[in-house]
Every structure is written in C-alpha cells, then in structure tokens.
Amino acid sequence: MVFLVISSSPLYVLTFLSCAIQPTPIADLSIRQQYFLFANVGEFFPALVVLSIAAGASLQEFTTLINHYLNPDDAIAHPQPVISGKLLMAKLGLSPSPLLGDLLQEIQIAKAEGQISTSEDAIAIASQKMLELNPP
Numbered sequence: 001m002v003f004l005v006i007s008s009s010p011l012y013v014l015t016f017l018s019c020a021i022q023p024t025p026i027a028d029l030s031i032r033q034q035y036f037l038f039a040n041v042g043e044f045f046p047a048l049v050v051l052s053i054a055a056g057a058s059l060q061e062f063t064t065l066i067n068h069y070l071n072p073d074d075a076i077a078h079p080q081p082v083i084s085g086k087l088l089m090a091k092l093g094l095s096p097s098p099l100l101g102d103l104l105q106e107i108q109i110a111k112a113e114g115q116i117s118t119s120e121d122a123i124a125i126a127s128q129k130m131l132e133l134n135p136p
Contacts, residue, residue, distance in 0.1 A: 038077040075112040083122040
C-alpha cells in the first residue's frame with residue numbers, strides 16, 4: 001500500500017515517502033486532503049507520482065488524482081477564485097488578516113466539494129465560518 005504525506009515542501013514529501021508518518025492511503029483522501037495535496041506539491045505532482053510508482057505503487061492508485069491534475073478547470077487541483085479578498089472584506093466588514101486568508105481558503109474548498117458556485121454562496125459560507133469561529 002502506498003501512502004502520501006501532505007507537506008508544505010516537496011523535499012519533505014520525498015523524504016516522507018519512505019517513512020510515512022500518519023499515513024493516509026491514496027484511495028481514502030477526502031476532497032479537502034486532495035485540495036491540500038495539490039496546493040502543497042503543485043508542479044511537483046508528476047514527480048511525486050513517478051517516484052511513488054517507482055517505489056511500488058500502481059498507476060491505478062493515482063488515476064483520480066491524475067485526472068484532477070490534467071484538467072485545467074478542476075476545482076481541486078487548479079482552484080480559481082470564486083470571490084476576491086477585496087469583495088469579501090467589503091461584504092463582511094473585514095480587514096486584511098489571517099482570518100481573511102482562512103475564509104478564502106475555506107471558500108475554495110467548499111467550491112472543490114461542490115457546495116458553492118457563486119460569489120453569493122461564497123459570502124454565505126464565509127459568514128457561516130465566521131459565526132463558527134466567533135459565536136454571538
């Protein structure tokens with residue numbers, strides 16, 4: 001069984017391939033985990049697949065991820081903004097902050113999961129997340 005460890009550095013991904021810490025089988029990656037995998041490995045995804053296959057993985061294990069990667073319109077591998085940070089700040093009365101970045105990221109994940117498709121949906125998701133973080 002081949003395991004992927006999501007890391008913020010391609011060097012760590014390559015290092016952890018041989019000593020996977022808290023492994024997640026490829027077939028069990030949630031859409032959120034797939035989103036972060038692509039966000040972290042970026043253009044090194046093909047190399048990760050090749051190295052995994054060289055280490056004994058089968059190509060079939062990667063079919064879904066490869067299809068995401070090869071589709072430039074895929075919301076998981078190649079997310080496109082649903083709403084700008086400026087518009088989100090204006091609609092929710094926010095300032096530039098880590099919270100704004102977190103909300104934009106949650107919006108992208110919600111889009112990848114098929115929960116939203118419009119800027120109005122994005123504002124609603126962001127409002128909901130803000131309430132979860134700061135209940136009244």
